[in-house]
Amino acid sequence: MQFQKDIEILAPREKVWKFIWDVDQFISCMPGCKEAKTVEEGKRYTATMVEKVGPFKVEFPTTIEILEKEELTHIKAQASGADNKIGSRMKIELDVSLKGEGDKTTLSFVAGVDILGKLAALGHGIIKRKADQVLDEFTQAVKQRLEGDA
Amino acid sequence: MLRRFRLEEPESVKEASEVLGRFGESAKIYAGGTELLLTMKEGLVHYEHLVNIKKVGLNQIKRDNGVIKIGALCTHHQLESSPELQKSLPAFVQMEHNVANVRVRQAGTIGGNLCFAEPHADPGTLLIALGAKLVAAKGSSQREITAEDFFVDAYETSLEPDELLTDIQVPEANRGVAYLKFGYLERPSVGVAVALGAGDGKQYIGDIKIAVGCAGPAPKRMADAEALLRGKSREEATRNLPKAGEIAGRAAQALSDLHGSQEYKEHIVGVLLKRAFHSALSQC
Numbered sequence: 001m002q003f004q005k006d007i008e009i010l011a012p013r014e015k016v017w018k019f020i021w022d023v024d025q026f027i028s029c030m031p032g033c034k035e036a037k038t039v040e041e042g043k044r045y046t047a048t049m050v051e052k053v054g055p056f057k058v059e060f061p062t063t064i065e066i067l068e069k070e071e072l073t074h075i076k077a078q079a080s081g082a083d084n085k086i087g088s089r090m091k092i093e094l095d096v097s098l099k100g101e102g103d104k105t106t107l108s109f110v111a112g113v114d115i116l117g118k119l120a121a122l123g124h125g126i127i128k129r130k131a132d133q134v135l136d137e138f139t140q141a142v143k144q145r146l147e148g149d150a
Numbered sequence: 151m152l153r154r155f156r157l158e159e160p161e162s163v164k165e166a167s168e169v170l171g172r173f174g175e176s177a178k179i180y181a182g183g184t185e186l187l188l189t190m191k192e193g194l195v196h197y198e199h200l201v202n203i204k205k206v207g208l209n210q211i212k213r214d215n216g217v218i219k220i221g222a223l224c225t226h227h228q229l230e231s232s233p234e235l236q237k238s239l240p241a242f243v244q245m246e247h248n249v250a251n252v253r254v255r256q257a258g259t260i261g262g263n264l265c266f267a268e269p270h271a272d273p274g275t276l277l278i279a280l281g282a283k284l285v286a287a288k289g290s291s292q293r294e295i296t297a298e299d300f301f302v303d304a305y306e307t308s309l310e311p312d313e314l315l316t317d318i319q320v321p322e323a324n325r326g327v328a329y330l331k332f333g334y335l336e337r338p339s340v341g342v343a344v345a346l347g348a349g350d351g352k353q354y355i356g357d358i359k360i361a362v363g364c365a366g367p368a369p370k371r372m373a374d375a376e377a378l379l380r381g382k383s384r385e386e387a388t389r390n391l392p393k394a395g396e397i398a399g400r401a402a403q404a405l406s407d408l409h410g411s412q413e414y415k416e417h418i419v420g421v422l423l424k425r426a427f428h429s430a431l432s433q434c
Contacts, residue, residue, distance in 0.1 A: 053304060053305060054267065054303070054304060054305020054306045055178075055189075055195050055305060056189075056194055056195060056305065057195075085193070085196075086193050086194055087193060118192050118193060118194055119194070121192065121194065122194075122304075123269075123405075123407045123408065124405075124406070124407045124408065125367075125405025125406055125407035125409075126269065126304045126367065126405065126407075128405070128406075129304075129367060129405055
């Protein structure tokens with residue numbers, strides 16, 4: 001599943017960049033994401049993703065690895081996790097890019113998400129819709145947090 | 151494989167509701183089990199308590215003062231073979247006859263089907279078009295929920311955690327009703343229901359209800375598409391059908407999946423709406 005989302009933020013690029021690397025703040029914008037920890041500053045992080053569709057609940061202990069980093073411009077990351085209770089795995093490849101000048105920044109997310117295992121039985125459409133909702137809530141929370149602090 | 155659970159066997163609706171209230175999220179109603187046990191065997195969900203409600207009654211079909219009351223524990227087979235329903239709601243009987251397969255129809259209940267709210271299910275769509283009300287009980291109190299308000303999202307209903315669906319109430323009316331579905335897997339890709347009355351010497355479309363299911367996360371009533379047809383002459387309504395189909399297709403919130411792409415499902419909504427409209431109108 002491919003996702004793309006661009007958000008305009010009324011904040012300078014430096015502030016947005018700094019916010020992304022404040023792991024506690026950044027992760028707290030992600031619905032269902034908890035227990036974020038830094039394993040190796042700037043390179044490796046862990047968190048737990050909890051999501052629910054009707055009676056179906058998943059909990060993915062997730063490792064996030066930063067694959068590429070270009071100061072103030074681009075981050076490429078990979079997240080993967082498994083829920084052994086329901087026998088499902090998740091893998092996300094994420095490209096985050098920042099553009100803009102002055103007090104405006106365009107933050108772009110491009111994500112490739114793979115869900116494997118029994119959870120896939122819920123159907124591609126339902127899972128994609130849920131992921132869309134999560135990404136919408138996440139980007140709105142990032143925008144609000146950054147603009148609210150302006 | 152099924153993990154261990156405790157089987158609770160209440161003997162009344164009140165007792166079942168109390169059991170649900172006591173155990174909260176660790177308990178689930180067990181009726182036919184055709185959806186629930188599959189997901190439990192797959193390990194997708196687990197409940198420590200299954201509340202078997204087969205001893206609480208709720209398996210009658212009655213006519214009462216212009217309303218057909220269907221107990222939530224009626225199996226699909228009971229509904230497809232009911233002479234009472236065949237007389238009063240033949241389109242509902244036809245829909246039930248085509249639910250899943252004979253094994254599911256023997257064990258699966260109408261209440262279980264509605265409460266599980268699997269997006270690719272038939273009954274909810276037709277019940278919305280029929281203007282049905284669903285009766286939910288909690289302790290000794292009851293409330294009515296319209297079928298269109300019952301479905302919240304995929305696998306989600308407006309029932310509270312300790313509420314039980316007890317009855318489905320369908321108003322009797324002089325109307326034409328059609329439910330059509332299309333799919334190439336066992337579950338349908340799209341289902342469309344139309345219920346309409348013909349007014350003024352049968353030359354005009356009277357009240358009309360349209361519902362679309364399976365395409366999106368939950369069945370939905372299509373009020374904007376209905377407005378293009380309600381009160382119109384047969385000819386004008388027929389001319390408006392393609393537009394009504396387009397509007398209903400978009401409003402269905404169709405999702406791309408193994409059952410078809412969003413665009414394909416939207417197109418099929420229009421095709422089925424046209425056929426269901428003419429089928430319902432021919433019965434008036």
